[in-house]
Amino acid sequence: MSVRPAILLAVSLLLATPLRADSDLPPAPLSDTQLADPRQEAAARALMEKIRCLVCQGQSIADSNAELAGDMRALIRQRIAAGDKPSTVQAWLVRRYGSWVSYDPPLDRTTWLLWVAPILLLAAGLVLARRSFRSRRRG
Template sequence: MRAWVPILLMLAAPAFAQGSGPTPALANRQLADPAQEAEAMRLMHSLRCIQCQGQSIADSDAAMAETMRAEVRQQIAAGQKPQDIRSWMIDRYGEWVSFEPDIKGSGLLLWIAPFLIFFAAIWLARGLFRRRT
């Protein structure tokens, strides 16, 4: 009977993995200044939710996205520039958090990869057609 307890606890662990803490104050509340809110929304649409992985933090309902939205709004309200906040988010969560990767470092590979794959496919197809004739 005791051998089942750790197994049951491991199976129940994902249920407790979700954050259940309080929602940050600015996560779902707009800034008072419409210009600042517009800047924040533009930035939030360019940042990927690290929990959902396919949605921007502006569109996601995940607890992590709420935290990220609150952070963006707090920094915008404090007078930070959007590009500085974006850089801070990338430093904190990695290049993957950006829907628009920089054209340097690992971001360069993301921009070049589709062309490399395309040319590799043409080269392989050319080789296959030559062998058949």
């Protein structure tokens, strides 16, 4: 008898969790506000296009409405307004969140498969296509 209420509570909590994914806090000050200097804003926007949203995973932080993406946009604008170069800010983000946060990850021992896999898949497709065409000619 006491197991049923516990199961209902667990299911209710699991269903309610996505509804509270974002907090009730106001957005970060520079998350949706452009910098006064157009060159700095252009540099910040270009960098935002290169950084992956850690919540959405399929969008850049420039396109994402997630709260974390807004915080990251604000952070990028603050650092660029303070005089940091976009490459310095990107390197800091990669150190903090890992290479996966960048849409252009560096070639190293953890990301080599990301760079080599398209070439291997293309080569495998060419081999399969060649075999298929040869078998059609013979048959």
